[in-house]
Amino acid sequence: MSLLESAKKAAAFRAVDECVKDNDVVGVGSGSTVVYAVERLAERVQKEKLRLVCIPTSFQARQLIVDNDLSLGDLSRYPQLDVAIDGADELDSNFVAIKGGGGCLTQEKIVASCAKHFVIIADHTKDSQVLGEQYKKGIPIEVIPFAYVPVINKIKARYGGEIQLRMAKMKAGPVVTDNGNFIIDWHFPADKFDWKDVNTNINLIPGVVDTGLFVGMAHRAFFGYADGSVKEKICPA
Ligand code: 5RP
Secondary structure, eight states: OOHHHHHHHHHHHHHHHHHOOTTOEEEEOOSHHHHHHHHHHHHHHHHHOOOOEEEESSHHHHHHHHHTTOOBOOTTTOOSEEEEEEOOSEEOTTSOEEOOTTSOHHHHHHHHHTEEEEEEEEEGGGBOSSTTSSOOSOEEEEEOGGGHHHHHHHHHHHHOSEEEEOBOGGGOSBOOOTTSOEEEEEEOOSOOOOHHHHHHHHHTSTTEEEESEEOSOOOEEEEEOTTSOEEEEEOOO
């Protein structure tokens, strides 16, 4: 296993051990770090006979839940979650996260918003002072296909920076989300932004479904290191 994978696994295992208990309804995020969280959930269900219901944030998460024989739920039956565990592309010192590297940001945000505790798991490279310090791929924004050009123009006119429509591998066409939409990635300029304001304003543009800015959502974060150690951070507010 590579050093980065060991770091992800350490964070995921520790978060599942500390944050999940018997009878919990658990939100399952998306991405490569969450794979280890699901592995640990399945181990604990086997060994400790935990009774859990898992709510997926994406098609990938749903498959992980099913493949690991965990009990699958949905928000109609379980609109209130005890905990949601998810990866992040970056988390700054104010606990503002960029998410959506895998394009699942909207469902991830919905599930996180329904959880009493939202827990981020990541390798240590995602731990930043300011957004953009480590993560260079910009802020993902899910848009309705019909509106992607005007949305790009409006964000650029207001905030500057560069924005690309996310393309599939080999430029086979735009990436399409689980909701049938496009993703644009905003490479924001190196200004001092009020991310809460930015998130609100971008969400007001017609055609925007949601942004990958998670402001005031995460309660705890676990950052793993290759040697198996984990740094835990608790939201300052
Ligand atoms: C998917 C996400 C992921 O959680 C985020 O991209 C982190 O992924 P990984 O654990 O693979 O680094 O937001 O939309």
